[in-house]
Amino acid sequence: MTMIFGVPLAVFMGQLTLGLVNGAFYALLSLGLAVIFGLLKIVNFAHGAQYMLGAFAALLGFRYLGINYWLALFLVPLVVGGFGMLMERFLLRRIAHLDHLYGLLLTFGLALIFEGTLVNFFGVSGARYATPEVLQGGLNLGFMFLPTYRAWVLVAALAMCLFTWFMIERTRLGAYLRAGTENSQLMQAFGVNVPLLITLTYGFGVALAAFAGVLAAPLYPVSPTMGSSLLIVVFAVVVIGGMGSILGAILTGLGMGVIEGLTKVYYPEASNTVIFLVMILVLMLRPAGLFGKEA
């Protein structure tokens, strides 16, 4: 059997794939956080809950309305994103003129309310969401077994990341977003409806989280607390990558997933903390993050 640094190739590749898939989730979620932070200047603590809502909406939509996975992948981000826009319009906007810490507290409170409400109805144990039939099974690549659904998650998440990158870096709306992130007051003075831009941006960030939630539903148990544990890691990823660049957020997300996966192979005890160790290192050497702009 082929060995890599004393580990069977199949095990190595298996963990690498797992790491990449986790990394794809980190990338999607940190991207949404970074986009929201850029324009609204608030740390969206509800991001994990919104990811969870995405997974729950897929689950309940299937259970009660018979909405299948593919339709959910399209509809759920729109519905949860729309819900996010209402949150922005009626809650976040009211405190936008205050210190940004209030935004953090408000979103944190909302996350607790969403989680608590769903725990009340569904408990914490988590439900299973069936993998769509065409994505069941796997491919034998010879040196490893690649589960089809994980490969799909990787492709779909990366495609969504690239779509986001394109929207922000190559379209007029994206130019508004980038410029608004720098100086929203001047954008108003050009006649851009900045409050609307803020609502749309928040909705888009939330929709990204919900999309990740639907992708995650067949992989992980769908439970009200699935988002909160993930979110802490995603915050670390955002700190490591820095707030400066979209591609930076994507690469950092994937990279951290891989580092975490490989740590599981070589030193499993540290796999839960390795990202935070990297974060500490990055904070000491490059406080603005790997891709962030030095203040």
Next chain:
Amino acid sequence: MNTAEAYETNAATDSQTLEMLRVNDLHAFYGESHILHGVNFDVKRGELVTLLGRNGAGRSTTLKSIMNMVGRRTGSIVINGNETLRMKPHHIPRLGIGYCPEERGIFASLDVHENLLLPPTVRSGGMSLDEIYDMFPNLYERRKSQGTRLSGGEQQMLAMARILRTGARLLLLDEITEGLAPVIVQKLAEVLIQLKERGMTIVLVEQNFRFAAPLADRHFVMDHGQIVEEITAAQLPSRRDHLNTMLGV
């Protein structure tokens, strides 16, 4: 958003529309501090006027108040026959106003071309990209550069150029010559003359009196948040010494 059209219909009936801008008893506040204390002035269509005064006299705040960029305002600001005091900030530019802030406001995350295309069109009849690049050939050469990599003079030209594309007919320009080399200041003077020939109405906040004097139809001198004096171009030669003392030049 049809304020522009609404104005066109007003224009036929309203003889006041020779007036592009009328500011009446304008007070402005930043939080607790009272910055403008009853500013009064008017600008006629096609006129170029300056707001002169020492630093802190309230000239920049006057422009910002017109754009609804300060905390609180009272009084009246009529643009093109529309009272704008209660308008949302993003509706005001759509009356056909272009604003060039003192700090220029070039966006670092956009290249020159994107910066130029950024402000949405507010009215028809703006300059085309070709015309703008004709007027500012430097910008064409540097259109792929990041906005803030340009020299100070190029950034100033970019800040001017991007509001010419939008079809704005009233330009509010804040300290456009500040810190620039004489040759660039000369270029900006030529640009202003061309814009005036195109029928633009211009309010110029200026420290450089030598730059502003030959361009302007009227000068308003500000002090302590008020207009304290109005001087027409014709009166200027006899009032020059007096002005120099007032401005502390």
